[in-house]
Amino acid sequence: MNFFDNISMRAKFIVNFLASASILIAAIFFCIWQIRIIGQNTDAIASNWLPSVQAAGEISQLRLRYRVRSLEFMQPNTPEEHAKIAGSMTELNGKLEQAFKKYEPLISSAEEKQAYDGAVAAAVGYREVVQQAVHLMQSGKEDEARVLSKGEWTKRANLLRDQTDALIRINSDGAKGAAAVAAESAAAGIRDALMALLLGVVMALALSWLFAKRVTTRLGQTIVAAQAISSGELHTTLPASSRDEVGKLIDAMGSMQISLRAIIKQISQSAGQLAHTAHSMSEQMERLEQASSAANESTSSAAAAIEQLSVSIDHVSANARETEIDSRGVAELAQQGRTTAHDVSANILSISGEISTASNQVVSLAERTRNISGIADTIRDIADQTNLLALNAAIEAARAGEAGRGFAVVADEVRKLAERTALATNEISTIIQAVVKETATVSEVMDHVNPMVEAGVTQVNQLTASLGDIDDRMERALERFRNVAEAVTEQSQAGTNLAGDVERVVGVVEETQSTVQFTREAARQLESLALGLQKEVARFSI
DSSP states (O other): OHHHHTSOHHHHHHHHHHHHHHHHHHHHHHHHHHHHHHHHHHHHIIIIIHHHHHHHHHHHHHHHHHHHHHHHHTSOOOHHHHHHHHHHHHHHHHHHHHHHHHHGGGOOSHHHHHHHHHHHHHHHHHHHHHHHHHHHHHTTOHHHHHHHIIIIIHHHHHHHHHHHHHHHHHHHHHHHHHHHHHHHHHHHHHHHHHHHHHHHHHHHHHHHHHHHHHHHHHHHHHHHHHHHHHTTBTTOOOOOOOSSHHHHHHHHHHHHHHHHHHHHHHHHHHHHHHHHHHHHHHHHHHHHHHHHHHHHHHHHHHHHHHHHHHHHHHHHHHHHHHHHHOGGGHHHHHHHHHHHHHHHHHHHHHHHHHHHHHHHHHHHHHHHHHHHHHHHHHHHHHHHHHHHHHHHHHHHHHHTGGGGHHHHHHHHHHHHHHHHHHHHHHHHHHHHHHHHHHHHHHHHHHHHHHHHHHHHHHHHHHHHHHHHTTTTOGGGHHHHHHHHHHHHHHHHHHHHHHHHHHHHHHHHHHHHHHHHHHHHHHHHHHHHHHHHHHHHHHTSBO
16 A cells, blocks of 8 residues: 555545546446347347248238139139139239248248248149149139149148248247347346446445545544644654655654654753743842842941031031130130041041942942843843744644644743743843932942042041141131131031932932842742743643
8 A cells, every 4th residue: 555655645536536437437338238238139039030920921911812812713703803813813922932032031940941941832832733723713624623622722721821820930939039038138137237337336435435444544643643742742653654645744743743842842941041040030139139238228327427427517517606706715616626627537537438338339239230131131032032932833833733723822822921021021121220220320429429528528637737726826716717617517518418319329229129129029920930831841742
């Protein structure tokens, strides 16, 4: 059956049709042959026995007419009547001879030949006796003629009758036998023709059944394999291939099976990488959250220090105003101012250190946020690749038609999962960009605060120098105290502004903490989705 399997379905149908048609045509030709045999038997009756019966009947009829006319001649009549009857007898005698000559070619057996010869001889003998009687009648010997007619005449007439009846009987029996043979042949021919037609139909049906069984068996095996593949058994063994359409379908399913194995394997690997990346991102977000908490605490401490600095500056301003009112207490106020200046310098230096620390932490936060952005880009690439693989799987399932519908559903779910992953990653990227932007803003604020702090340190140092020279420059003490009061007022305003900036930094850090927590939760969800994808892929046996 390898040759049969390697030809196309069209050629198979043509071969089956030609074979069935050949069988039926052979049966039809056999029926025609049987009909011809029946026709030959019928022709034998029509061309042999029927003409013989007709010819024998004609001889018998002419015999009777000749006898009747001869008997009429023996009756007393006028010479004219006798002459007329004699002429009629001569005419009938000629017709009888012609009838015998017409019958002779129709003889088909020795028995018939013997009966024919006897009839001819009897006719000759009868004619001679009749002519002898006619001659006696014409000679006036009527009594002798009548005696002859009652003796030898009757004997010869009966002999001719018997021989003629024998011919009729032989032809009648032959016709009946030929009719019986024709009827039997017709019945046998009809029976054989019906059997031939029935046999042809049975053989054609058997051939068609074998053809259909061969095709449907291989199709059934292919369908079973397709159902196994659709249920996830990608290692299912396919039926043997061939060059017909079924074989091409099997080859296409084999290619689809190989492609599905590769796709499922790649999806499984990608899902594993995605789960690992999501887990790593979750751990990094947790560490970033801890760092953000520490930065929040440090920023809160800086805010408290700045608030304390503002209070101190207000106190210095009050002392300066008191010094301006009471010049006598200048020395004491100068000493207090020196002490306060030292405190202010220490506090400002502390603020500068805290701001530097906060600036470094903000830079570190920006760097970690950029790392998170890189991880989000990696996740987005993995999601795009997963979406592309799901699209390829859907295309392969569409090529398989009905057999690939189950896998198309899985591929669609994988594609939707990849799209949700991409959406979550885009949200993460958006949040990270916002964090980076806010971090840059905080860094700019810190850079703006540092010069102000340095200016405050410089002013405090100047105040300290002024207080050192207060004993030598008492005359200019009031003017310098006014300058100090103004400077302290400005510093108080700067301290207030700095406190507001630090409070905004605290708000940014808290917002960063919320963003990090959301990102960590998104990473956990992404990891859960990746594990779910791995479970979906695990049901395929490759």
